[in-house]
Amino acid sequence: MTGIPYGIYEGFLILLSVLSLLVLVVILTAIKKLGISKEMVTAIAKGGIQLFAIALVLNFLFTYDAWYILIWALLGMMVIIGGYTSAKRATDMPDAYSITTPSILTGGALVLIVLAITRAMPLYPQFIIPLAGMTFGNSMRICSICMERLISEVKQNKGEIETALSLGADSKMAVKNHADTSIRASLIPTLDNLKTLGIIFIPGAMAGLLMGGTDPILAAQYQIIVYLMIVGGGTISTIMATHLAKRKIFNEKEQLREWVYS
Amino acid sequence: MKNILEISGLKKSLEGTPVLKSVDLDVRLGEIMGLLGPSGSGKSTLLRCLNRIIEADSGNISYKGKDIKDYPPSELRKEVVLVPQESVMFSGTVFDNVSYGPSIDGYVDKKHILTCIEDAGLPSDFKDREAEKLSGGEKRRVALARALALKPEVLLLDEPTSGVDPKRKEKVEKSILNFSKKRDLTVLWVTHDVEQAKRISTKIANLRDGRIFRIYDSVDFHGGEAF
Ligand SMILES: Nc1ncnc2c1ncn2[C@@H]1O[C@H](COP(=O)(O)OP(=O)(O)O)[C@@H](O)[C@H]1O
Ligand SMILES: [Mg+2]
Numbered sequence: 001m002t003g004i005p006y007g008i009y010e011g012f013l014i015l016l017s018v019l020s021l022l023v024l025v026v027i028l029t030a031i032k033k034l035g036i037s038k039e040m041v042t043a044i045a046k047g048g049i050q051l052f053a054i055a056l057v058l059n060f061l062f063t064y065d066a067w068y069i070l071i072w073a074l075l076g077m078m079v080i081i082g083g084y085t086s087a088k089r090a091t092d093m094p095d096a097y098s099i100t101t102p103s104i105l106t107g108g109a110l111v112l113i114v115l116a117i118t119r120a121m122p123l124y125p126q127f128i129i130p131l132a133g134m135t136f137g138n139s140m141r142i143c144s145i146c147m148e149r150l151i152s153e154v155k156q157n158k159g160e161i162e163t164a165l166s167l168g169a170d171s172k173m174a175v176k177n178h179a180d181t182s183i184r185a186s187l188i189p190t191l192d193n194l195k196t197l198g199i200i201f202i203p204g205a206m207a208g209l210l211m212g213g214t215d216p217i218l219a220a221q222y223q224i225i226v227y228l229m230i231v232g233g234g235t236i237s238t239i240m241a242t243h244l245a246k247r248k249i250f251n252e253k254e255q256l257r258e259w260v261y262s
Numbered sequence: 263m264k265n266i267l268e269i270s271g272l273k274k275s276l277e278g279t280p281v282l283k284s285v286d287l288d289v290r291l292g293e294i295m296g297l298l299g300p301s302g303s304g305k306s307t308l309l310r311c312l313n314r315i316i317e318a319d320s321g322n323i324s325y326k327g328k329d330i331k332d333y334p335p336s337e338l339r340k341e342v343v344l345v346p347q348e349s350v351m352f353s354g355t356v357f358d359n360v361s362y363g364p365s366i367d368g369y370v371d372k373k374h375i376l377t378c379i380e381d382a383g384l385p386s387d388f389k390d391r392e393a394e395k396l397s398g399g400e401k402r403r404v405a406l407a408r409a410l411a412l413k414p415e416v417l418l419l420d421e422p423t424s425g426v427d428p429k430r431k432e433k434v435e436k437s438i439l440n441f442s443k444k445r446d447l448t449v450l451w452v453t454h455d456v457e458q459a460k461r462i463s464t465k466i467a468n469l470r471d472g473r474i475f476r477i478y479d480s481v482d483f484h485g486g487e488a489f
Contacts (some may be wrong), residue, residue: 159350162315167363167408168340177353255316255334262277 004211061125066114071125075132079105084142092145092259099244100143107237111229120225134205134226135233142234143241146186151244154176154249158260171250179242186238187231194227266291266416266448267312272321274307281307283472285321294442294449296463296480298456303469305452306347309418313344333353343414347421349405351393356384359393359404363412375411381444382407383437396427402434410441416448423458435462
């Protein structure tokens, strides 16, 4: 067996029948008065429409001869959306996207370049798009945690930071521990996940490959590559983000900026 | 005697509220000046402007005859050293804390650090204690020692005996007076305690309503007029 054993039209019918699950869940949540039935329906609808939209784009790209031109636009969009989404989590810090966007770009791009050079990522849109999506998406997620943590660390420890500055430390030294803590905190969920791999669940990429008929050993190899990519991209992004964040936290006079006190 | 600090027309608002409206104050080399004012009058804000941990909105501060803006901030802060109202300890031992300043430049003279710990009134075997676990009064002394380790010219002390239990208050005062004398320090000592101001200083500047209302000689100061 290789791949899903039915076609697109049959697939729609099957999807419709599985939607009975949604009906069941909506009824259950309504009975329990959880107040989230409406949100469930809109979330599934919104997510579903987005998936079909991207599927149409992919269908087009996979068959379009000049895909290697269009793909840049798609990658650029991923980075920009990632940067803005991540910046939203950095509430309080003004213009945080000017930190998150280049950080996600750098972390993701470096990893993708390594994947390309090592041939882990064959240069076809079928590989580039999902892998870039995973890389940028995870860098974004990790960068968000990092920025959120950094901001709360700085706000909670402004007394300590001011003390360090008052003893002649520069901004880099004064914030070092808090930057390190934030980087660590942002990577820990991924590392914890790594440790339970295969025991509790089979992760997405491997699951997809298995369903697509890939040899389980090959699928496992690829899943490990995916995790290396996530950890690598996340680490590079957060190191860069905490580095760039310094000039948002401190001014050029080695003082904490106004927003830290608000 | 010449002035080591000259402050003129200093203004600072915090969140839109004017805190310092126009502060004029000269501090002479080697003197201990008390800065007395009711709570919320802007004493801490003034000290924080002086070591430039915050930026004044307008006015002038000169240190050793030169505008403080002409010093690199970290250089200024190593000479005009602020001991903030709250003594925040870094993780690590008392020794780690006290040597924090010198370690920035890479060289820690162990003997000097131990002298600072003792001058601040802590037994020298405190050096290995975990700083974050000390009592409020002990932290205060570590904060003082930490400032001394920088070999400051001017000490800005923000209520250095707050959080010290009343019985030990005068002991801390004495250590500060002793080490200041030993090192020829100029001290600007913030307090809201009239009696303390009289005990420790030669001159008392009264901050009120965002201005230095008057400067008294400690000997003829009675206190009532300051509030
Ligand atoms: N970060 C801040 N933001 C807004 N207002 C502040 C801030 N810090 C202090 N203030 C206000 O400024 C005034 C002066 O504070 P402060 O200098 O700490 O006074 P003092 O040390 O004399 O008690 C007070 O009314 C205080 O509430
Ligand atoms: Mg105060």
